[in-house]
Amino acid sequence: MNKETDKNHIWHPYTSISHPRPVDAVASTSGTHIYLEDGTPLIDGISSWWCAAHGYCRPEIVHAIQEQAAKMPHVMFGGLTHGPAIDLATRLLKILPAGLEKIFYADSGSIAVECAIKMALQYQNAVGRPGRTRIAALLGGYHGDTIGAMSVSDPEEMHSIFRGVLPRQFFVPSPQCRFDEPWREEAFEPMRELLANHSDEIAGVILEPVFQGANAMWFYHPEYLRRLRQECDRHDIVLIFDEIATGFGRTGERFACLHAGVTPDVMCVGKALTAGAITMACAITTKRISDPIPVFLHGPTYMGNPLACAAACASLDLFESYDWKANVKRIEKKLKELLPKYRSLPNVQDVRALGAVGVLDVKKIPDEEQVRRIVLETGVWLRPESHFIYTMPPFVTTDEEIERIVDAMGRMAAVQ
Numbered sequence: 001m002n003k004e005t006d007k008n009h010i011w012h013p014y015t016s017i018s019h020p021r022p023v024d025a026v027a028s029t030s031g032t033h034i035y036l037e038d039g040t041p042l043i044d045g046i047s048s049w050w051c052a053a054h055g056y057c058r059p060e061i062v063h064a065i066q067e068q069a070a071k072m073p074h075v076m077f078g079g080l081t082h083g084p085a086i087d088l089a090t091r092l093l094k095i096l097p098a099g100l101e102k103i104f105y106a107d108s109g110s111i112a113v114e115c116a117i118k119m120a121l122q123y124q125n126a127v128g129r130p131g132r133t134r135i136a137a138l139l140g141g142y143h144g145d146t147i148g149a150m151s152v153s154d155p156e157e158m159h160s161i162f163r164g165v166l167p168r169q170f171f172v173p174s175p176q177c178r179f180d181e182p183w184r185e186e187a188f189e190p191m192r193e194l195l196a197n198h199s200d201e202i203a204g205v206i207l208e209p210v211f212q213g214a215n216a217m218w219f220y221h222p223e224y225l226r227r228l229r230q231e232c233d234r235h236d237i238v239l240i241f242d243e244i245a246t247g248f249g250r251t252g253e254r255f256a257c258l259h260a261g262v263t264p265d266v267m268c269v270g271k272a273l274t275a276g277a278i279t280m281a282c283a284i285t286t287k288r289i290s291d292p293i294p295v296f297l298h299g300p301t302y303m304g305n306p307l308a309c310a311a312a313c314a315s316l317d318l319f320e321s322y323d324w325k326a327n328v329k330r331i332e333k334k335l336k337e338l339l340p341k342y343r344s345l346p347n348v349q350d351v352r353a354l355g356a357v358g359v360l361d362v363k364k365i366p367d368e369e370q371v372r373r374i375v376l377e378t379g380v381w382l383r384p385e386s387h388f389i390y391t392m393p394p395f396v397t398t399d400e401e402i403e404r405i406v407d408a409m410g411r412m413a414a415v416q
Helices: 003-009 059-071 083-095 109-126 147-151 189-198 223-235 306-321 324-342 368-378 399-414
Strands: 026-030 033-036 041-044 102-106 134-138 170-172 202-207 238-242 266-269 281-285 348-354 357-362 388-391
Touching (some): 041 399, 059 306, 083 102, 102 109, 109 147, 109 266, 109 281, 134 189, 170 189, 202 223, 324 348, 324 399, 357 399, 368 399, 388 399
Parallel strands (some): 134 170, 202 238
Antiparallel strands (some): 266 281
């Protein structure tokens, strides 16, 4: 493997091309492990950015892709349809919250968010409210890296350089009522006030339900979603839940919105949908939102790709083949048992866990060389971001592997 070609010509995510981060070459993946070119095994503590829920190279998914590739790797979706797309819709309709029944296939999570925003805007225009052109969102939110998705992500975090270019949206503070604390009504007041004062401008509200991911690593009270559903109904504002990261079990429920018993008007799903095998996402809405829209103005080239649909069908079937919920509960119990011992470290500000997510909120994360050294010494793949050292492991991760992951997290948190 010629790493010089990589270093000189391949631009990796969130890096400088002139001063690239060090990278390690991967030869293969299997189960919960990444195997480097030199044979070093690494337990994947973050499921390849949260998507490999079942672990890697599950034969059920590999075989589904191979069989589909031999028949039809791709065909355009405009004016045509195919079995894998219909099979996937059939599976999704069995597990989605009631009322979510109109499925738009997208290429990635960011594109699903773009589609959700378009649905909100086109709905408001179709029902005679063309002045509703803005979206409300939460500070601390992350929804993707395309223009529309960036515009509804926290404006002070990674996308601040684009502030003068992005559409101007409304933001309110992240809900300051923890998932496991008694509900405090004042946590919802900023959103209630915004919607009451600006409903004539707001087409929709978007947020990550219960768990704010990349920009906050924060678990908030489900009651916030119930209050938000009521206010969106009051003002006929489209409620969008971004379940790209939370969907398919990550927080302990199949969809995070089920912690609150709330159904959104639009839901975005991805990541674990295909379990890390191939890129795919969906924006899914209700008949109430879809029916007024005369023509939905989006059509990706690879929309409804048969390989991705086949992989997604196999992934959803896998969820039905083992007790993923018990696994997530076991992982949560282990994280809550092990992580608190690092609370006393001077660098640690907070410790939190929910489902198969564990977080050490620190004052400062180690530098790249320190992270790489600990990764290779412990045999655990982690990638701290901002001021978070976190894990979101595959659901098939064993207790022993969780112990090793948490140990690596603690070593990173202890770096001075």
